[in-house]
Each structure stands twice: as C-alpha cells, then as structure tokens.
Amino acid sequence: MGKVIAIANQKGGVGKTTTAMNLAASLAVLEFKTLVIDADPQANTTSGLGHDPKGIENSIYECMVDGVDISSIILNTEIEHLQLVPxxxxxxxxxxEMINLDNREEKMKNVIAKVKDNYDFIIIDCSPSLGLITINALTAANSxxxxxxxxxxxxxxxxxxxNTIKIIQTRLNPDLEIEGILLTMYDVRLRLSNQVVDEVRMHFKNLVFETIIPRNVRLSESPSYGLPVIAFDADGKGAVAYLNLAHEIAIKNGMKNTTDA
Ligand code: ADP
Ligand code: MG
Structure with a gap:
C-alpha cells in the first residue's frame, strides 16, 4: 500500500513543485515505485517532467468529477519507476464545479485508492491555495x-x-501526519538564511527535516529540460539534497530500498 504525501503551502514560490518532482524522482532512483500527481492547474510538474500540458486532456480533476479511470491517464517519465498523473x-x-457534489472533500482519496497498491510512494503537488483541491489532497494524504x-x-x-491541517485532522482525515517541514532555497552565505533555519528549528523542533535544500541554479533550470535534476546533474548539490531527503523519508517510514544492499 503506497504512502501518500501531499506537498502543500498556500504561499507561492516556496519550492512545492521543485520538491514534488525532485523528491519523487529521487525516491524512484532509490527504486521505490513512485507516482507524482500534479494537482496544480499551472501544471508545472507536468511540464517539468517532460509532458506538454497543452496536449493533456484528462487530469486528476476529470477522475474526481467525471469518473475518468485514473489508470488510463497515468504517464511514464524519463525516470524508471516514476510515473505522472498530469x-x-x-x-x-x-x-x-465541485461545490455541490456529495463528499466533495473525499473525491481525490477515492480516486487514489484505485492505484494505491501499485506504488510505494504517491506524491501530490498542490497549488498555492487552501481551496477544495488542496483540501482533497490533504484528505487523501497520509502525511x-x-x-x-x-x-x-x-x-x-x-x-x-x-490550522487548516488541524481542521482536516478533526473532520476529514484523523490519521493525517506532518511528514516534515522542509527548509528550501537555503543560501549558506546569507545571515538571513541561517536566521530562518534557527527560527524554524526553534519553533518546530523535530518536525523539521534534517535535510535542507540549498539554493541551486540547476534546480531552477531543470524544468526547462523537462527533467528532474538527478537526470542531468546527479552529483550537483541540488540533486544530492533531494536524494538525502528521499533517504530521510524512507528511513523515517521504515522502508528499505534495494539500492542500499
Ligand atoms: P511553488 O511550487 O511553491 O510555487 P516552485 O517549486 O515552482 O515553487 O519554485 C519557485 C521558483 O523557485 C521556481 O522558479 C523554481 O525553479 C525556483 N526554485 C525552487 N527551489 C529552488 C532551489 N532550491 N534553488 C533555486 N531555485 C529554486
Ligand atoms: Mg508549484
């Protein structure tokens, strides 16, 4: 049964999409069967993984509302073990359109249930909002x-x-956990960056991942290649950081990858 992880923050530009595609690719490189679901209409994860959103007819939304079979819209990527719902x-x-549907918060959960057994990890890239699609993602997610x-x-x-997470835990998804707070775009040379790290760690303690994602130009270039960074700059510090994050998450979840042998 795959673990479902939503990447969420209603603030834009914090690294959700970069994390979704590069964490998912790193988990796949560790030979975990991984599905990334693009739940943002901006479709940056879709194009970042090499698929032109203009050519996409069905997304997770058509599965949620029109009953399209999720299995029929899953795409392969350049990375082995990594697939995409565009x-x-x-x-x-x-x-x-969803506002008047019954159980409108649980549509995504029901759709994902159909393919959950086929994967080790399912990563959902959320849009910068706390609207109904993001509520659906958080209701479908384990963490x-x-x-x-x-x-x-x-x-x-x-x-x-x-607060939104608390409400969802109370009303819709009591098992939802915080997998972790991920510090992104860290610049070792900036005092401010270091202050933020200290402040966030002081506030949230062990909720914060040990892995910190550095500011790295390869990470910002990768969408233009339609590839996760690990596919063209595997030894760079961006790729290494997301690989470390994947390891941290695998260990935290007691999952062993076959490449560790
Ligand atoms: P979100 O999905 O939260 O809106 P993105 O992942 O799209 O955020 O990131 C916003 C911008 O910052 C993008 O242009 C992305 O390429 C860039 N970016 C994200 N993470 C990094 C990083 N660690 N280093 C450099 N640029 C980054
Ligand atoms: Mg995004």
Missing amino acids: SHIDLVGAEV VIIPVQCEYFALEGLGKLL
Missing part, C-alpha cells in the same frame, strides 16, 4: 510536507496552514 489548466474551474523558503516572511501563512 494536470492542465481546466483544473481551475474544478473548485466551482504532508510543508516547504518553507529561507527568506523574509518565511513563517508567514504557516499558522493558517497548520
């Missing part, structure tokens, strides 16, 4: 990763997100 712009209208950028206002909005 997104496209129509996901924007989804929230409005959530919260990327926090090592920048000014790093903690801004985090209270609201944690």
Whole structure:
C-alpha cells in the first residue's frame, strides 16, 4: 500500500513543485515505485517532467468529477519507476464545479485508492491555495510536507496552514501526519538564511527535516529540460539534497530500498 504525501503551502514560490518532482524522482532512483500527481492547474510538474500540458486532456480533476479511470491517464517519465498523473489548466474551474457534489472533500482519496497498491510512494503537488483541491489532497494524504523558503516572511501563512491541517485532522482525515517541514532555497552565505533555519528549528523542533535544500541554479533550470535534476546533474548539490531527503523519508517510514544492499 503506497504512502501518500501531499506537498502543500498556500504561499507561492516556496519550492512545492521543485520538491514534488525532485523528491519523487529521487525516491524512484532509490527504486521505490513512485507516482507524482500534479494537482496544480499551472501544471508545472507536468511540464517539468517532460509532458506538454497543452496536449493533456484528462487530469486528476476529470477522475474526481467525471469518473475518468485514473489508470488510463497515468504517464511514464524519463525516470524508471516514476510515473505522472498530469494536470492542465481546466483544473481551475474544478473548485466551482465541485461545490455541490456529495463528499466533495473525499473525491481525490477515492480516486487514489484505485492505484494505491501499485506504488510505494504517491506524491501530490498542490497549488498555492487552501481551496477544495488542496483540501482533497490533504484528505487523501497520509502525511504532508510543508516547504518553507529561507527568506523574509518565511513563517508567514504557516499558522493558517497548520490550522487548516488541524481542521482536516478533526473532520476529514484523523490519521493525517506532518511528514516534515522542509527548509528550501537555503543560501549558506546569507545571515538571513541561517536566521530562518534557527527560527524554524526553534519553533518546530523535530518536525523539521534534517535535510535542507540549498539554493541551486540547476534546480531552477531543470524544468526547462523537462527533467528532474538527478537526470542531468546527479552529483550537483541540488540533486544530492533531494536524494538525502528521499533517504530521510524512507528511513523515517521504515522502508528499505534495494539500492542500499
Ligand atoms: P511553488 O511550487 O511553491 O510555487 P516552485 O517549486 O515552482 O515553487 O519554485 C519557485 C521558483 O523557485 C521556481 O522558479 C523554481 O525553479 C525556483 N526554485 C525552487 N527551489 C529552488 C532551489 N532550491 N534553488 C533555486 N531555485 C529554486
Ligand atoms: Mg508549484
């Protein structure tokens, strides 16, 4: 049974998509069967993994609302063991159309249940909102990763997100855990970056991943190649950091990868 991890923060530009595609690729390189679900209408994970969103007809949304079979829309990627449920712009209208559906918060959970057994990990890239699609993702998930950028206002909005998580734990998904808070875009030369690390660690203690993602130009270039960073700069510090994160998560979840032998 695959572990479902949502990558969420309603703040834009904190590294959700970068984390979703590169963590998923790293788990796949460790030979875990991994599915990444693009649940953002901006479809950055879809294009980042080499698929043109303009050519996509069905996304997770059509599975949730129109009953499209998720198995029929799963795409392969350049990375072995890594598959993708793509997104496209129509996901924007989804929230409005879903408002009158019964169990509207549980649609994604029911869709994912159909393929959960086929994977070790299912990673959901959320949009920068706390709307119905993100609520669906958090209801479907076993845990959530919260990327926090090592920048000014790093903690801004985090209270609201944690409150939303609490409400979901109370009403919709009592088993939802915080997998970890992930510090992203860290710049060792900046005092501010180091201050943010200290502040977040002081506040959230062992909820914060040991692995810190550095600012790394290869990570920002990778979407233009349609590849995760590990596919073209495997020894670079961005790729190594996401591989370390994948190891940290695998160990935390008591999962052994075959490459460790
Ligand atoms: P989100 O999905 O939260 O909006 P993204 O992952 O798209 O955030 O990141 C926002 C921008 O920052 C993108 O241009 C991305 O390439 C860049 N970026 C993300 N993480 C890093 C990093 N560790 N180093 C350098 N650039 C990064
Ligand atoms: Mg994004």
